[in-house]
Amino acid sequence: MNIEPEIRTAAGVVRGRWEISVAVFRGIPYAQPPVGSRRFAAPVPAQPWNGVRDVLEFGPSVPQAGCAMSSVSGDTGDGSGNCLTLNVWSPDLGAAGLPVMVWIHGGKYLEGTSSNPHHDGATLAGSGVVMVSMNYRTGVEGFAHIAGAPNNRGSLDQAAALRWVQDNVAAFGGDPGKVTVFGQSAGAGCIAALLTMPMAAGLFRRAIAQSVPGTFFSTRLAAAISATVAAELGVQATVGELAGIPPRALLNATDAIIQKMPELVESWGPMALTPTPFSPVVDGDVLPYAPWRALASGAARGIDLLVGHTRDEYRLFNARFGSEMTDDEVTATLDRLAPISDSSRAYRAVYPEATPGQLYELVNSDWLFRMPSLHIADAQHAGSGRAWTYELCWSYNREEGASHSLDCLLVLGTLSIDDVRNHPSAVPNAADEAIRVAHRMRTDWLNFATTGAPGWAPYNPDTRSTRVYTAEPITQPYPEERSRHIWSTHQFDTLDLLHSE
DSSP states (O other): OOSSOEEEOSSOEEEOEEETTEEEEEEEESBOOSOGGGTTSOOOBOOOOSSEEEOBSOOOOOSOTTSOOSSSSOOGGGTOSSOOEEEEEESSOEEEEEEEEEEEOOSTTTOOOTTOGGGOOHHHHHTTOEEEEEOOOOHHHHHSOOBTSOSOHHHHHHHHHHHHHHHHGGGEEEEEEEEEEEEETHHHHHHHHHTTOGGGTTSOSEEEEESOOSOOEEHHHHHHHHHHHHHTTTSOSBHHHHTTSOHHHHHHHHHHHHHHGGGGHHHHGGGGGSSOSOOOEEOSSSSOSOHHHHHHTTTTTTSEEEEEEETBTTGGGOTTTTSOOOHHHHHHHHHHHSSSTTHHHHHHHHOTTOOHHHHHHHHHHIIIIIHHHHHHHHHHHHTTOOEEEEEEOOOSBTTTOSBTTHHHHHHHTOSOHHHHHHOTTBOTTHHHHHHHHHHHHHHHHHHHHHHSOOSSOOOOTTTOEEEEESSSOEEEEOSOHHHHHHTTTOOOOOBOOSSOO
């Protein structure tokens, strides 16, 4: 086997390496560095190169906490430069025509990098697909509303990477007609956007959205948020005034606003109670409509969709977990987040056994991830598209439960069995169960990417057939019926500014 596999892409030849039975190519540029005049612009395809380019290391991370540019130059020395890169893992180079799975990481639209070891693609690729992952702009650089710049630059980066896949993946053994995008949390929100973005049409055939957030912003709300971040630096949120601000300064300003967000809830609405000030912007151009409305109108009827969530979505974000909460505190949260009048009574009626702290976690899980994900399936069905739903209920430890992000670790095969076995709160047989559940989920994801059917009945609002991953996965009606009923008449849509500050 060739120790250093070489592949000709549209921009030039790249040289990777074989790692056991998988050829790996890291840090392939799909767009030019987003610096200088390109900093807040739509991505521009990578410039061609002569000779052979070694792609053995992941590209630099986009500006984010811990790895931000100190200047706007994009010099390699300041940790930026060629950050819009992607990575390919393939078990069979050439004309193999394998299914392609393109991973879009999460990270609150604020952070994330394809070099994260938890997002390694070797296990999936070793199971018979070509796996691709990417960096894309986050935070102010990628998702802030900036006058003079296109919205959703991070999503535009993702579309550019998907165009690269269409143009080049056949040489890596993939079938460009059999591309599945999959992602979790903010990555799932980005996929919900891609499903409806005109410039992403035709770039993928299937989609897997794991824990879709319910936050899509109007331009008014996004503009108010950006103006507040920029005001921390004494400037306005325009390309002209932000162009000379180092990314590190924007990150510091963003962090300052995150600390103040709960104070802005009367103006910004419940998004001010989330961990991030950014989400995709429904601007009528890059993103014409919020995904629920667009899917219900048939925007993705030709795309197979697998969507779901974990049971205990909010546990990792819950700063109040394990602490006492008063009935008044919980009532205020229920009234702010739940969709119906007298929501406090409704939640207490259907969850009579829940403590105040459990009710607080339940409603946060429902409004931020669980119900938006379920309603994505409803919208896809209403638009004559095919959807399948799942819920992860299995957990290896008592403290975190079936937490946010656990499903992606299982699917990607990056949950360390030693970590599971040695966790102080590990449940009995946790290690053996982890291996089985991970294999089952990964097999279902691979079947979906290969055939368009994961192995259980498609979703419809009457039966709500759902794959429930417990120690022994089963198929049953959607298990969170009590919450579903409370939210059944709610319409998820674009979040708007409540009133000007």
